[in-house]
Amino acid sequence: MSTRRLLVTSALPYANGHIHIGHLVEYIQTDIWVRFQRLAGNEVAYMCADDTHGTAIMIRAQKEGRSEESLIAEMREAHIRDFAGFDVEFDYYGSTNSEENRELCHEIWAALRKAGLVVEEDVRQLFDTEKGTFLADRFVKGTCPKCGAVDQYGDNCDKCGATYTPADLINPKSTLSGTTPEFRTARHLFVRIEDLHPFLTEWTQSGTHLQPEVANYLKGHFLGEPLRDWDISRPAPYFGFEIPDSPGNYWYVWFDAPIGYIAATKAWCKKTGSDFDSWWKTGPAEVHHFIGKDITYFHTLFWPAMLKTAGFKLPTFVHIHGFLTVAGEKMAKTKGTFVRGSTYLEHLDPAFLRYYYATKLSKGLDDLDLNLKEFEEKVNSDLVGKVVNLASRSAKFVQETGLATIYPEDGGLFAEAAAARDEIAADYDAGDFSAAMRKIMALADKANRYIDEKSPWTLRKDPSKADEVRQVCTVALNLFRQLAVYLAPVLPRLANQAGELLQTPIRSWNDVATPLVGTGVSPFTHMLKRVDEKQVQAMIEASKEPEPVAAPAVPATGAPTAAAGGVTPGASTDEATPVVDGPECLVAEPLAGVIAIDDFLKVDLRVVRVLAAEPVEKSKKLIRLTVSLGGDVRRTIFAGIKTAYDPATLVGRLIVVCVNLAPREMKGVGVSEGMVLAAGPGDKEIFILSPDSGAKPGQRLH
């Protein structure tokens, strides 16, 4: 095949968190692809960087009482260390907070201006007067105007699903300061992307740059109607780059983040002397982005639009993958399935995860499930039982003699495995790693069968058959070497070990085509250790976040740099542990402002008895309650508590209800005439209030 030049990127990890096994799906996937391309003789530049700007970084730095720069420098170190631990090898790891990136942002911005795509518009947004900053929807919480659920974000209610703007929110509070924000208007800059609509339709629908389901998605969701202007500025204070011709405004993080791909390339070119323009402006170099499906829209609409306008090369292909689930569910800190890269590495070999992901990755956008039992079985039986075992069961018989000098007759096994080269290469190139792994393992099965048939351990007992033993092992080790080449993109260390064992390094994909003869054989040492269930369990345990009640107070830094190695497996929390209440609830929902007694008295809270409770069929969350206030005063109340309570257990209970809320129509199921008092964030964690015994229905709470 002719040599290709490939500029490859993985999405830039945000400098606000550590790398976890979910992120690693993408970096491992990209790294495998890159290593394959290199092995196949193509020229590759693999670029990545930290994504460092935005409100979240600014707020966290503020909270930790440090500069943004020191925060992102620390995270960068951690990210680089984690990637290296998993053998993810970038040619350059940059930062969006770099001079190269600033220059490129200026350049692309100037092009957008010149093309007349930048427009200005006023945006009315909530403003935190204490912190002096505008508040994004998710930094505002309040009471849902539709269902009355408290503690809802500024854009939609996760109790009833209503969407609205922060302006509709009842009693909005800034989650930064707890104060009541006020509306202010600011001038924002927008990119009128609609001007590029025809170009984007053509580019996305050409069938060559995107997976078909992605092209469909874009066609159905965005391209069917005019594209909205893209708000790319944020008023100060903001951690990012100030817009040169609009003082006091900063580029929104999603503007400068993808430019980080180019900036990393530029920095790398400076360092190595490579010609920047040949990668991003002219010539045959291909640009390949690997991203998760969550950021599809930025990479397939805005990004091509920006590149096109500024005269950069367009992506050759955007490879989009699904998310990681663990045991069929999304990763959860409480279950210990939210495993950081660094935690994994303390317990397990990175090769295992690389191989496991490889067996699961295919061309599609499907989510990928990490099943821990399967992980263990696959690694042990495929890698140890099949592949490494080939070397392990034959190497020592030829340690003294080395390989035969002429490749022996092997019944066509070597040629057959060599013939799979193009097919396996095509699978790798297409990103269908699972298909490649299946084919490789089938070859490993054949090789093991061969050894079994030939039984060199039996032959060895007859001194006159020494030559035959050498021949059989020469075949076995050559078959092993082919597997090591085929697996080299996934398991680079194993490829090195195979090179050492047979005293000839693996350098090229074509090494599968020529058998090795006459080389020495080094003493065999274990190449991979079997996975022990205990290691997996230990990793999960170490990843579990303690129950809130037993949690030690979060350190003042607020940095969740938890307990590396500090886990005491046997530690029990059931008794004698003094209860220490963590601050996270207050953090999640800051204290409301002071009110007068009159305000409080407006709220009529009553003890009521639940007479009937039944689930609302159409709803995931609602239960219809009929409650008695004593006498024959009844109320019907819809409460969003189905996820936490079985209706039958509520009947007969005394609970507390706000009875003078305006009745509210609930999405076609009826009218709710009150609100049940309950605490907790929602889902399974909802806790209804009850009076102590002796209270009677109808009694008011003071």
Next chain:
RNA sequence: GGCGGAGUAGCUCAGGUGGUUAGAGCAGCGGCUUCAUAAGCCGCGUGUCGGAGGUUCAAGUCCUCUCUCCGCUACCA
């Protein structure tokens, strides 16, 4: 609630444009082997292809309805 995805053997998954008795790996069971990291080899599958209906000579594969599960709902399209 909205949007998206998925439902094929115990588990994880293959099954372009519909076409012989629906496949693989792993697990499991039985036997063999003992060189090898409790590794290897041989044999063993009556699966309502989530359910119902439809189109067709023919459907896991197309259409309609339906059930279940999962994900997303981020300064956001």
